[in-house]
Structure formats: C-alpha cells, structure tokens
Amino acid sequence: MPSGKLVAYAEDTKGDEIYTVYVIDAESGQYVGQPLKAITSDIEWAGDDNLVYITMDNILRPDKVWLHKLGSDQSDDTCLYHEKDDTFSLGLHASESKQYLFVGSGSKNTSFIFYLDIPNQSKELAVLTPRIDGIDTTASHRGNHFYITRRSEEFYNSELVACPLNNVAETTVLLPHRESVKIQDVQLFENHIAVYERENGLPKATVYRLPGTGEAVGQLQGGRAIDFIDPAYAVEPEPSQFHSNVVRFYYSSMRTPPSIFDYDMDTGVSVLKKIDTVLGGFDVSNYVTERKWAAASDGTQIPMSILYRKDMVKLDGSDPMLLYGYGSYEICIDPTFRGSRFSLVDRGFIYVIAHIRGGGEMGRNWYEDGKLLKKKNTFTDFIACAEHLIENKYCTKEKLCINGRSAGGLLMGAVLNMRPDLFKAAVAGVPFVDVLTTMLDPTIPLTTAEWEEWGDPRKEEYYYYMKSYSPVDNVKAQNYPHILVTAGLNDPRVMYSEPAKFVAKLRELKTDDNLLLFKCELGAGHFSKSGRFEKLREDAFTYAFILKALGMTPPTTASSL
Incomplete structure (x- = not known):
C-alpha cells in the first residue's frame, strides 16, 4: 500500500x-x-x-x-x-x-x-x-498530462502522444511513428522519460528530459541512447522511483548473466548494481555470442542469436545444436541468459534462437506476417533457419535438435510434419497442437480471444487454412525424429488433452522406432512446476532426453545446473 x-x-x-x-x-x-x-x-x-x-x-x-x-x-x-x-x-x-x-x-x-x-x-x-x-x-x-502510446494500421509501430488531464481529446505528438523503429514501452519520471524501442530486431533505450510539469509539451528532442555491449541482448525496464533522475533496467545476453543497472539520466552514467552469480566455474570469456541472418523462402531475412563455447566448438558441421523457436502473439524471444543452458553448451552444443515471423522482434509487421492466413511463414522461417545453419557448417541434420513451448510447441508439431527429415530430436512443451478443434469450441478458455491470432474456423477460408497446418490433423505415416512431449494437468491455456491426442496420433501412424515420450505434470499448469529447483529438474529431464537421442554420454554431475 x-x-x-x-x-x-x-x-x-x-x-x-x-x-x-x-x-x-x-x-x-x-x-x-x-x-x-x-x-x-x-x-x-x-x-x-x-x-x-x-x-x-x-x-x-x-x-x-x-x-x-x-x-x-x-x-x-x-x-x-x-x-x-x-x-x-x-x-x-x-x-x-x-x-x-x-x-x-x-x-x-x-x-x-x-x-x-x-x-x-x-x-x-x-x-x-x-x-x-x-x-x-x-x-x-x-503532471498535468496523460502520456499515451497509440498503435493503428497507419501507425503500426506506434506513436507517443500526450493529452491534458482536463481535455483527453487534445493530443500532442511527442514521438511520431517511424517505419523502422517500434515503440515497445515507456517509463515516466518527474523530469524525464525513458523510451524502450526495437530497431533492426534489437532492443534500445533512449532517455529524454521533459519540460516542467506546468509547461506545454512538444516533440521530444535530444534523446540520449543507452549503450549496450553484446551483439545480441535483452533489455527491460525495472521498477524505478518516479521522483528520481535514475532509471533502473535489466540487461542480459546469452553469455552475460542477468544484471541490474542504474542509469543517471542527467549524466549518462550507468552503474552496475547487481549481477547474478553463476556457479560451476563460469567464465564469460569462454563463450561467444553471434547474430546471423537466414533467408526465408520469400527472401525475408530472419535474425538468429547464437551461443557456443569457443574452446569446444569446431564449426565444421560436427557440433550438436539445440534450435529454439516461438513466433506468435508479437512476443519477442530475446537472447537472455539461462544458467541451465550451459549444461549443454559446456558439452559442445551450439544454442540458437530463431527470431521468426509471428513474434515482435522486427516490428509490428513482423507479427502481422506470421498470423492468421500468413501463419505458415512462422514454420517455413524456422525451417529456413535450420537449413541455413546446416549449410554454414554449424551442424548437420544428424546433430540438430529443436525445442519450443506452447505456441512454440505448435511450431514444433508443424515443422515435424513438414520436414521430419531435417531434425534428430524435438521437444514440444505444453504444445498447442490441436488448433482446429480448439478454435472451433468457444466454451473453453482463450478460444474467443484467440480468433484474431489464428482466425475463426467457423469461416470456411480460415477452417481449411488452419487444417492445412494444425499438427494433429497433419500427422501421417512417415518417419519422425525422437520426440518428447510435455503437458500440465491443470493447464488452462493448452489443455493436457491436446498433447495427449497428438502423441496418440503419432503412435498410431509413425513408421519409425524412435523415442516418443509423453510426460504430464500432475501438479502443474502451463508454466511447469513452481520453484527454482523444480524448473532445473525439468531442464535436466529435457537435456537428458536430447543427449540420449544424440547418443551422447548422459550427465554425471549437475555442476552446471
């Protein structure tokens, strides 16, 4: 209070x-x-x-x-x-x-x-x-104004406006719409404003000094950008004091542990206040992060964030890889740090995030080009990233494993049906795989709100398009990679019956003898079991499955976890 x-x-x-x-x-x-x-x-x-x-x-x-x-x-x-x-x-x-x-x-x-x-x-x-x-x-x-971020079909990357408290219809543009820069968030202070944006797929933060609270507002001028060091990274606002001249933000990359910085908006000086401790002899200098681009089937350039340990990776095609994807809801999957990931990376894995369409990494149009009747772009983008990595000797089909959760689990199901030959193993976490049946039932959670994301299959055009990629509806008699599917009994977002139905269909039709495991958490929902150690156990189970699928020696210690 x-x-x-x-x-x-x-x-x-x-x-x-x-x-x-x-x-x-x-x-x-x-x-x-x-x-x-x-x-x-x-x-x-x-x-x-x-x-x-x-x-x-x-x-x-x-x-x-x-x-x-x-x-x-x-x-x-x-x-x-x-x-x-x-x-x-x-x-x-x-x-x-x-x-x-x-x-x-x-x-x-x-x-x-x-x-x-x-x-x-x-x-x-x-x-x-x-x-x-x-x-x-x-x-x-x-002060005397409301500050409003406003997006429309015309201003698809948003504009920032202000209006007086006593006349909300009278707006003044502070930051106009820009085709290449998406306004993601703003943080207001008594004398400043911090604007969090995305440009060319990377987050950026710019601070501006504001006029006195009783003065007229106008376009923001002379902003100061905060500098970041990694080629691919994540930045998010943290709770800050309204009456202060210091903005606090979160920063990490795939090799930089979660860090909290205080940035003085008057002097432009950043001070590191906290950085998470990583056990197991972690040394940031051992690791390399890269940002690469893959050409999609329509020529669109898809960004990828890459992490590997430089003294263990040969980059000759012999290295194992875990490729992650999501690509829905305009959500940005930024390359943040995750300590458990190094259990694989320290065994020579290359870890890659494919920033495919349907997400928000490259602006609003990136999202629009991966939803509704363009949803298949999400899947073909992911396949294009996998093929690019193989062509450029980051891995081979025999060493390529893939992972995605929820709508990313839909991605897993779709690409497994489309290109099962391309992957050695796949992990589909709480996957949204029965798209058509779920979207036809408005009595279950989320369906009505999701029609603007996937389409309303009560309309013929959407029905047949969704049916053409919905994973459950496209399982067929063919060889599939090793597959692990997880579910949560109490999940209100993806009911456990969806992944169970997908696994049953695979067991009925697939023509190989590869692993097909179904793991349902009886005391968890969509976001797995709570507690740090429970989540680490879940990661350990996933990684053990991947190592087994690749025929690699399973872990004997948990020092990297």
Whole structure:
C-alpha cells in the first residue's frame, strides 16, 4: 500500500492461474481481513483503504474489475466495469506517479482505457481512450498530462502522444511513428522519460528530459541512447522511483548473466548494481555470442542469436545444436541468459534462437506476417533457419535438435510434419497442437480471444487454412525424429488433452522406432512446476532426453545446473 504498512500478494497453488489474494501487516506479519478468492494476479492499491482487482468468467477471460474496501466482505465489492465482448480481456496497472489506475480492455487488435483518480478517491472509472476498432493504446501519467502510446494500421509501430488531464481529446505528438523503429514501452519520471524501442530486431533505450510539469509539451528532442555491449541482448525496464533522475533496467545476453543497472539520466552514467552469480566455474570469456541472418523462402531475412563455447566448438558441421523457436502473439524471444543452458553448451552444443515471423522482434509487421492466413511463414522461417545453419557448417541434420513451448510447441508439431527429415530430436512443451478443434469450441478458455491470432474456423477460408497446418490433423505415416512431449494437468491455456491426442496420433501412424515420450505434470499448469529447483529438474529431464537421442554420454554431475 502507499503508506507501506500493508502488503497484498496473489497466490496460485495449482498452476491454473486462478489466484487468492491475501493482505498482511508488514510489521507483524498478521493477515488483515479475509482473502479475495478466484481472481487474476492483477491487483493494485487505490489509496491506503482500497484494492482494485479483476475476476474471470467461466472461460477464464478477465471480464470484471472490482473495488474492494479493506475489512469488508468480498461479496460487498463494487464492480467498476464488466467487459461483455468475449474477444476482449481486462488488464490493470498503476501510473508511475501512483496518481491514477488504468484499466485496459483489449483484444489482439484493439484496446481502450479507463482511469481511476486515486487522490480524489474516485469510485468510478472515466474514459481515457475510446474504443475504436484497430486502435491499440497504453497509458501513463505525469503532471498535468496523460502520456499515451497509440498503435493503428497507419501507425503500426506506434506513436507517443500526450493529452491534458482536463481535455483527453487534445493530443500532442511527442514521438511520431517511424517505419523502422517500434515503440515497445515507456517509463515516466518527474523530469524525464525513458523510451524502450526495437530497431533492426534489437532492443534500445533512449532517455529524454521533459519540460516542467506546468509547461506545454512538444516533440521530444535530444534523446540520449543507452549503450549496450553484446551483439545480441535483452533489455527491460525495472521498477524505478518516479521522483528520481535514475532509471533502473535489466540487461542480459546469452553469455552475460542477468544484471541490474542504474542509469543517471542527467549524466549518462550507468552503474552496475547487481549481477547474478553463476556457479560451476563460469567464465564469460569462454563463450561467444553471434547474430546471423537466414533467408526465408520469400527472401525475408530472419535474425538468429547464437551461443557456443569457443574452446569446444569446431564449426565444421560436427557440433550438436539445440534450435529454439516461438513466433506468435508479437512476443519477442530475446537472447537472455539461462544458467541451465550451459549444461549443454559446456558439452559442445551450439544454442540458437530463431527470431521468426509471428513474434515482435522486427516490428509490428513482423507479427502481422506470421498470423492468421500468413501463419505458415512462422514454420517455413524456422525451417529456413535450420537449413541455413546446416549449410554454414554449424551442424548437420544428424546433430540438430529443436525445442519450443506452447505456441512454440505448435511450431514444433508443424515443422515435424513438414520436414521430419531435417531434425534428430524435438521437444514440444505444453504444445498447442490441436488448433482446429480448439478454435472451433468457444466454451473453453482463450478460444474467443484467440480468433484474431489464428482466425475463426467457423469461416470456411480460415477452417481449411488452419487444417492445412494444425499438427494433429497433419500427422501421417512417415518417419519422425525422437520426440518428447510435455503437458500440465491443470493447464488452462493448452489443455493436457491436446498433447495427449497428438502423441496418440503419432503412435498410431509413425513408421519409425524412435523415442516418443509423453510426460504430464500432475501438479502443474502451463508454466511447469513452481520453484527454482523444480524448473532445473525439468531442464535436466529435457537435456537428458536430447543427449540420449544424440547418443551422447548422459550427465554425471549437475555442476552446471
């Protein structure tokens, strides 16, 4: 809470993403009031006496936002808004100034925003941005203005505008739309703004000084870019103090452990505040990261991030490889650090991330070119990356293993059906493989919200296109690589029946004797079991499968884990 006396936290013990929220006294550790049940993890304080939270409907769509007064019963809470369109879901966040709460309602292509005025103890939402089909907005606040990031078909990489609190329809452009630069996030401060963008597939961060809070706003000028050292890396904003001149950010690369930096926006000086310790004698100088490009079937250049240990890799085609892909929802799979990965890399593996279309790495159009009736670009891009790596002696078909989770599991299923000859082994984690059947059933979680991502198969054009790549519908009598498929019994995003059905179809039709394993976690959901050691055990199981498939000696120690 704003005074710091109470703490609210959300807990999910099953993995089904249905949370219970508890409030405790920060000093005594005693619980305050009764817990709030069956809600999402989106909770925010509205002053010292109230909490705002979101509940879900029967298909687990966040559809109602509530105001809760501490000490009262949940049944007495006030519903601030009910989103009845089943293709839209609600989200909640507080401005950096802590003066306003923003409630967003959004689909894959459209979003609009309400706000709650906290200092004036408002009990009703006010409209900040209207609902207009194809317009997507996010918002924050500073001084006398709201700051809004706005995307449309025309401004597909977004523009940043500001509007006065007393006239939200009067907007001033601060950062115009640019074809080659995508605005990803903004972080507001009393005297500065930090803008997180993507250009040529890489994240960047630029800070600007703002005029006084009572002065007029105009286009941002004279920004200072923060410098980063690796050829491929990840940068994300961290919580920072609104009244400070220091912006805190997260940085890592595939060879640089997670690091927290404080950057002085007045002097341009970065200070490393924390870097994760990596056990097992880790030495960053042993490893190389590269950024390479593969030509897709239509000529599009697909970026790849590569990691290997320089004293163990020959780059003559004899090295084993693990190639990872995702390519959906405009999600950027940046080359972050993962300590367990070195269990493979220290055995001579090359690890590669293919930044294929359907993700957001190269801007909004990168996403648009890998969804709906262009979804197959995601799969052919991945195949093109694999073929490029083979042609350039990074590996051979006999040493190439692939991995993907969720929508990346769909990628695994699709490319296994399309090019089973290209891979030695595949790991499909909680894979979305029964696309057509799932998208035909609006009574199960996520379906209605997903029609703008995959298409609505009740329409003939989408039905036949989805059927042409849906993994379950395209398993056939042919040889497949070694395959490991995982599921979570409590998974609300990809029901365990989907991977089970895929495995059953493979067992029925495949013509080889290669490994086909199905592992269902009985106490987990979509994001596997909780706890650091449980996740390491999951990685160890995956890597042991890959080593077995390649006929390599299995690990005898866990020092690298």
